Amino acid sequence: MEVTETLERKPFMATTADDRLALFEALYEEAFPAAARFVHRMGGNLEDAQDIFQDALVLFYESLTSKKVHVEISYKAYLLGICKHLWIRKAKTRSNEVHLEKWEKCLDVPDLNEAHPSANKLLSLLELAGQKCLDLLKSFYYDRLSIPLIASSFGFGSERSATVQKYKCLEKVRNEVKSKALHYEDFTD
Amino acid sequence: MRTSLTEIAQIDNYLQGRLGIAAKLLFEARMLLNPPLIASVKLQKTISEVIFLHGRKQLRQEIVAIDHKLFTAANKAAFRAEIDQIFNQDK
Known part of the structure; x- marks a missing residue:
């Protein structure tokens, strides 16, 4: 897989598990430092950054495979946008501030912690x-x-x-x- | 296809939004008259949701394995140094 190409905007094709792993490894290496810098600036630690980034990769995959989202920017920029949203959601949970609710509604990101009963x-x-x-x-x-x-x-x-x-x-x-x-x-x- | 498979196919098409307006209305009318069909629809919906959660769990495990590789592999030292620099710059 040509890594530089996959990080650019193009139709997402989840072909094989190997292709997906190669893309995710490339994205992790390329985008995680920027996500880590953001989380650090916002007062988080490395573990916070890893949690947020890994959840963001899951949402990134699900939103692209669902075909409900058409990504107009690079995968890296889209992924970092999800990271920022997840950080805000986490901060909201921590501080219980209500003024971010409007933000949440605009973005319609599914809750990763929403487990199915039984x-x-x-x-x-x-x-x-x-x-x-x-x-x-x-x-x-x-x-x-x-x-x-x-x-x-x-x-x-x-x-x-x-x-x-x-x-x-x-x-x-x-x-x-x-x-x-x-x-x-x-x-x- | 066997009758039971045909019903499963119809339920799947209904749940995945693949029926046209007329077929969807007809299916919903059948459900109103047939409580066992409602139960089958609910069960099939639950099965697809649990499969989705199973897929999500597997993907998360794949991502954790990538994280482990990047934070341990000898050829990823530059990546680790960049991350260390971010979190240790204040020390």
Whole structure:
């Protein structure tokens, strides 16, 4: 992967896990010092900077794969913008100041700490459906890869086979839930 | 496709916003008349949300591994020196 190119504005393609790791390593090396300088100026320490930057990378990935955000600036500038927002959110939590609420509403950044109730209970059932199913469903629902890419990377003969396998994996999980006589409410306590 | 898979496909299309207006309204009308379908929709939505959280957790672990590499690898000494300089400049 050509590092200098990936740090510039271009359509984001989360192709393979290796590509993603290479891009993230390049971004970490290139953008973390600037994020660290900002956090230091604002009174934070190295651990604060690492926490903020790592959360920002997660949000960066999710916003670009969701295709809801069209980045008009470089990846580095976009990432640093997310870092600044997260720092402000953290500062707001610490100082409980209300005047930043308006800021928050403008940016619409999802809360990384918003965990799904009983997620672990359901995740253990997902694991019973098999690692391949878990990886396949993750490619659809988290990485949001295109169907042709999923079909080729998982070795399916056609896009339709990949889609049907996705439904079969969902069926496996549903059957596991039913066999254990669990209901939707069991996952939302 | 089997009937059960067809239902899963329809629910998935509904949840992922891939149905047109007419198909969406029709599906919602079916849900009103069919409480087990509502339960299936809720369960499938929960499954996709948990998969999302699982993906997020895995990505965070990948990022922590990158951080570890940059703060320990012999060929990343310049990066560490730059970060040390930022946090130790006041000492």
